[in-house]
Amino acid sequence: MRVNVTVNGEQRQADDVWEGESLLFVLRERLGLPGSKNACEQGECGSCTVYLDNVPVCACLVAAGQVQDREVRTVEGLADGDRLDPVQEAFVEAGAVQCGFCTPGLVVQAHDLLDRVPNPSDPEIREALAGNLCRCTGYEKILDAVRLAASRR
Amino acid sequence: MDFLRPETLAEALELKAQRPDAVPIAGGTDVMVELNYDHRRPSALLDLTRIPELQQWSDGLRVGAGVPYVRIIEELGAELPGLAMAARTVGSPQIRNRGTVGGNLGAASPAGDTHPVLLASDAVIEVASVRGTRMIPAAEFYLGVKRNALEQDELIVAVHLTPAKGPQQFSKVGTRNAMVIAVCSFGISLFPQENRVGAAVGSAAPTPRRASEAEQFLASAVDFGNPRPLLDSVKREFGELVSRAASPIDDVRGSAAYRKHALAVMARRTLGWAWQELMDGERACA
């Protein structure tokens, strides 16, 4: 089937999409947007987190056909040209990125948190990031990054 | 595979009648895992996310099957505190943004978190097909492990619940605060005006299940109209009867013995919290 969807503000079209395919597969394999990562394909790790109509979701759990005529924003759509989003900058500066595999999902999820709650408490940050796994950092630097981004926004 | 995309409920029911083999997909948080892992290859998917009738609620309360958990938590917490509590424990924020009560009922896992609350609160499930509408009390909806009372041509349309008339609680045991399938769970709803309580267990029998003996015991043991501090013996007996209502198994998440024990503890504690809230409310009114 064909899927028409707005991705990062651009009207995109994916062809030959299998009906049981996930949004994550469409983004990575058909639209050339490999920022969202594929680790578990079962909603457990959060590395595929994207905005769907402004709400963060696991792209691996959205059926491709469900995004027809909807709006998707991926980690690739956060920066303003060459200027990183403050959340991305904070992740770099705080040392919250090691292998980087979890980073795109965490950045999108943290971005949403700060949009909704400009000055989140630590429990609020932990709760918001509870669905994102990181094998490298031990999370402390990630929390630092979110606090840093909040202080700058 | 076909991807069916109805825009209205009537259209969806028509499609489901023509294609009983089509698998409904709402939030996809159960269905997509099965597809991604090749556990299921349906001949068609029936997307329910474009149907406005399923995404809304009306006073009374009739909650559309497709309302995601996040909206229940943020917008219906005052009317449905028990359901909101259970919703808060589901998965992660991303899962709660997408997952729905209709999907929880469709999957009918014995471990689904909304089930004990729906049972304890006398929820009625509205299902429909081109043949008409059926109202199924939650207690008659769960038929077996991952089996529910839906016919092949039916869809779950809404859940009917009365706004809470008294304190409600939900409790769940798991290894962390997020992303856990319940080892066991428990829901309780007080109906002070009717001198009774609803109580139900999850993940501790082939289906979610009401603890009727515990309900009857409490109704006869205490005075809801004039709530006094509960005797320890009453709380303990209530916990024991809840535990006895379960018939759990040993599995990777926990042993049957542990589940029995944990249910008694959860029932005792949640009753204590709910009762305290009832007494505090009485005092505030006095």
Ligand SMILES: Cc1cc2nc3c(=O)[nH]c(=O)nc-3n(C[C@H](O)[C@H](O)[C@H](O)COP(=O)(O)OP(=O)(O)OC[C@H]3O[C@@H](n4cnc5c(N)ncnc54)[C@H](O)[C@@H]3O)c2cc1C
């Ligand atoms: C990482 C992760 C964590 C999870 N954690 C929890 C948890 O803590 N607690 C919990 O209870 N569940 C949990 N789940 C399971 C799942 O999120 C819930 O069962 C959720 O309620 C399913 O809703 P959905 O809208 O996503 O359902 P879907 O996946 O869209 O559908 C689920 C089933 O219901 C059927 N269905 C859906 N809507 C209807 C309808 N209106 N009429 C008829 N049939 C319908 C579908 O055909 C399918 O069989 C988790 C899942 C994941 C991936």
Ligand code: FES
């Ligand atoms: S790949 Fe989607 S949550 Fe892990």
Ligand code: FES
């Ligand atoms: S930085 Fe490697 S998984 Fe998080």
